[in-house]
Amino acid sequence: MFQRILVVFENEKVCNDSLTYTRELALRMDSDITLLMLVEMAFMDRSYIGSKRSAITHIEEQMRKLLSKITGRFLKEGIVISTALRIGHPAEEFLKFLAEKPPFQALIWGSSANLPEIGRFPQNHWIRKVAGNLECPLLTVSSKEQLESPQE
Numbered sequence: 001m002f003q004r005i006l007v008v009f010e011n012e013k014v015c016n017d018s019l020t021y022t023r024e025l026a027l028r029m030d031s032d033i034t035l036l037m038l039v040e041m042a043f044m045d046r047s048y049i050g051s052k053r054s055a056i057t058h059i060e061e062q063m064r065k066l067l068s069k070i071t072g073r074f075l076k077e078g079i080v081i082s083t084a085l086r087i088g089h090p091a092e093e094f095l096k097f098l099a100e101k102p103p104f105q106a107l108i109w110g111s112s113a114n115l116p117e118i119g120r121f122p123q124n125h126w127i128r129k130v131a132g133n134l135e136c137p138l139l140t141v142s143s144k145e146q147l148e149s150p151q152e
Contacts, residue, residue, distance in 0.1 A: 003031035006104040008127070010038050010090060012066065013111035021141045022108050023074060031105070032080040035070060036097060037063050038090040056087055091126035095133065109140045 007022050026033050039059050043052065067083040074081040086093035098104075109115055109127065115138075116125035131138050 003029045004102065004104045005029070005031045005033050005106045005108065007033060007035050007108045007110040008038065008094065009035065009110045010127075011040055011111075012037070012062065014066070014070070015110055015112050015141065017113055017141045018108055018110040019070060019073070021139075022110070023077065023079065025106065025108075026074070026079050027077065029105070032082070033074060034101075034104070035067055035081065035083045035110070036094070037067065037083070037085045038093055039063070039085070039087045040090050041087050043088065059087060060085065089126075091130050094126070095130060098134075103135045105136055107134060107136055107138050109138065113141045115140055 005022060005026055007018065022033060025031070041052070041055065041059075063085045067085075071081045071083060084097065086097055115127060127138075
């Protein structure tokens, strides 16, 4: 059975533990991996389109370098990997990306070991808002210390 894993990153934040977990899971499941970097950018503000174009070009270059470095680690182990970059409102870009692709069997939050806090100012984080729309499990990488209960 063809298995696909999606790793979602936000605003250039990459958690190395999530990459290790993804690599190990892909090897166990014989899966292909897609890395999706979402970069938040508002387009309905008062900035000129030329400044947006310049910012997008800069972001694309930075992400090309970052994602290229990451993919090399996976390719060395024979894992098929692809990358994508979406710029705009993260929740909308994420859902549009999912709608354009065949279903994934797992989704891994790649920007930190845990999902962003629920009470994040000024409102709840977008990933928590869209989690109910997913067709597969949303996984995170938590350290063992965070999972253990304190000894009394």
